[in-house]
Amino acid sequence: MxxxxxxxxxxxxxxxxxxxxxxxxxxxxxxxxxxxxxxxxxxxxxxxxxxxxxxxxxxxxxxxxxxxxxxxxxxxxxxxxxxxxxxxxxxxxxxxxxxxxxxxxxxxxxxxxxxxxLPRLAFDHNEILDYALTRIRNKLEYTDVGFQLLPEEFTLTELQTAYEIVLGEHLDKRNFRRKILQANILHETGGMRTGEGRPAKLYRYRDGAFVEVKARRLFP
Amino acid sequence: MxxxxxxxxxxxxxxxxxxxxxxxxxxxxxxxxxxxxxxxxxxxxxxxxxxxxxxxxxxxxxxxxxxxxxxxxxxxxxxxxxxxxxxxxxxxxxxxxxxxxxxxxxxxxxxxxxxxxLPRLAFDHNEILDYALTRIRNKLEYTDVGFQLLPEEFTLTELQTAYEIVLGEHLDKRNFRRKILQANILHETGGMRTGEGRPAKLYRYRDGAFVEVKARRLFP
DNA sequence: TATATTTCGTGTTGATCAGACACTTATATG
DNA sequence: CATATAAGTGTCTGATCAACACGAAATATA
Missing domain, CATH: 3.90.79.10 (Nucleoside Triphosphate Pyrophosphohydrolase)
Structure with missing residues (x-):
């Protein structure tokens, strides 16, 4: 050779x-x-x-x-x-x-x-991106990857929007909040995000939380 | 270089x-x-x-x-x-x-x-096997890998035993059978496996069934 | 050939979880 | 001060999961 x-x-x-x-x-x-x-x-x-x-x-x-x-x-x-x-x-x-x-x-x-x-990409890169998106969407449902797309502090609406964008579907506000909060992987920072409309509580991801939550799906 | x-x-x-x-x-x-x-x-x-x-x-x-x-x-x-x-x-x-x-x-x-x-293996092969087993156990729960470990025709008890061996835990017989049968991924071949005890119906995996069942977990 | 042994096959109930659904509260803006 | 905007909150219904025990059909054995 x-x-x-x-x-x-x-x-x-x-x-x-x-x-x-x-x-x-x-x-x-x-x-x-x-x-x-x-x-x-x-x-x-x-x-x-x-x-x-x-x-x-x-x-x-x-x-x-x-x-x-x-x-x-x-x-x-x-x-x-x-x-x-x-x-x-x-x-x-x-x-x-x-x-x-x-x-x-x-x-x-x-x-x-x-x-x-996406345009037509070089080599097999369209295929690679398809595969990556599928993986990310799947992992969104049972791991903490969703939090990686947000800054350290975020509101629940921002988190929900991130999930909706990646999954490409609308999620129910009350059900989403209930599930995320019950999963016990966030804690309130005490701060608030102000703007037009009622101010929103800021949360932070409890690092390592998914070690505990593990096999439990967030959105089965 | x-x-x-x-x-x-x-x-x-x-x-x-x-x-x-x-x-x-x-x-x-x-x-x-x-x-x-x-x-x-x-x-x-x-x-x-x-x-x-x-x-x-x-x-x-x-x-x-x-x-x-x-x-x-x-x-x-x-x-x-x-x-x-x-x-x-x-x-x-x-x-x-x-x-x-x-x-x-x-x-x-x-x-x-x-x-x-397992003995201590060459290189990082113990680590690789750990990783492989984790993957197989996970995929057992939401894909068809379990059927790959059995011959074409098998009884429900044989299938359950395969799951139990790989997962390393006991599964409830009635719940297991109900879930597998409801998932609609098997069909009876008509044949029976005889031996000591009551004969058991033989089943065959409906190939491609998981294309339909897809995201649905077998054992959530 | 009668009896014991082995394995297959089957349903119900209670608890938990998911999904659908609408109004009140707090702030910013005009 | 009125209005607009976004946050926050609870209930009910249907589906799903976990726990649980016995009768049926065949073989093995006395």
Missing amino acids: NDHDRIAVAVDVVICMLQNEALTVLLIKRSDQDRWAIPGGIIGVGESLQSAAVRILEEETGMADVYVEQLYTFGEPDRDQRKRVVSVVYYALIPAQQIELKAGSGTDGAAWFNVDE | NDHDRIAVAVDVVICMLQNEALTVLLIKRSDQDRWAIPGGIIGVGESLQSAAVRILEEETGMADVYVEQLYTFGEPDRDQRKRVVSVVYYALIPAQQIELKAGSGTDGAAWFNVDE
Whole structure:
């Protein structure tokens, strides 16, 4: 087997954030490609897969301390015409906020796309995003991923809206609040969010709460 | 980066089967290693990850047409002292039966181990097996993986026993039967299994049934 | 061949949970 | 001060889950 035949290992990261009442994903355009793509890179020697994902995330967004989880590994022989690449794909959920995008090296630019209005992407990246969204929607129902999309403090309405955006369906206000509060995974910070209308209590996620709640589905 | 630094891509396969009222996993011992290990191999050029998993499974057991699914990719830099290996791990569930183990090339032998009585394995393979078992137990509750561990025709008691072995807990007979039958994923073959005691009806899994049942948990 | 043993197969009840549904309260704004 | 906006709150009904015991059908044995 000559060097040309060797298989390259890449790490790609699906970076998701809530913006303008929509779930968005960060895509980049490389100088040598005419389609948008999921950001990624070659793994460094001595670097773990997870570290590589965190590094790529940091290079694109400048953010650290973010929820990152392995999604799936894509390795069809023909997924990249140029050479054989096995991509270990991670996904990251970052709290809603304003982010200054850093143009990574070798890229023409980066932009956030509404996940419901994606263009045709490079390689098998549309397939990867489909898979990522399915995973996130599923995990929303029985893990704490929903909280990762919000800042530390949030109102129950903001939390419900986040769930509605990701799931793409309306949820009943009273049932939602009852279930979340009964699950005992939030605590009131004491602060209030003011604005037009009645002020709302602020909550914070009880970190590690899902270790206790575990197998219990939030929305069965 | 010289060739020595390059990263190798391996595919490992956790092969599980029911035997003697226990869930067992197939392990091999390589001539150059003193510990048992999960069977695996280097991926061929032009071979997809899934194909490699199926090939490895066939090499070890002689079986084709088996349930195979990707589990997780393990790639810590120090997981193999000799060189950097990224392992894409699959798991396979094969129907209970007698299997003639083929000694794969370069192996000292292969054997089935009860998953509750595993020795200390090579590399990070204990960790991988823990992860695989957790996944299988979870999927048992909301997918059709349970049926993959049984032959085509089975009695309800055999199915319940399979669930009990994998989950490691006792299930109520009447509740189990009611839930399985109401889920409408089995049909009676008309045949009966005879033996000591009253004969039992034989059932067959309605293939593709979980496409319909989908999100519905069998054991919430 | 009668009896014992083994395994299959079956329903009900009470408790818990999910889903549908509408009005009052607190603040900001004009 | 009146109006608009969003927050916050409870009940009832139907569905689902968990707990629970015995009769039926066959084989094995005395």
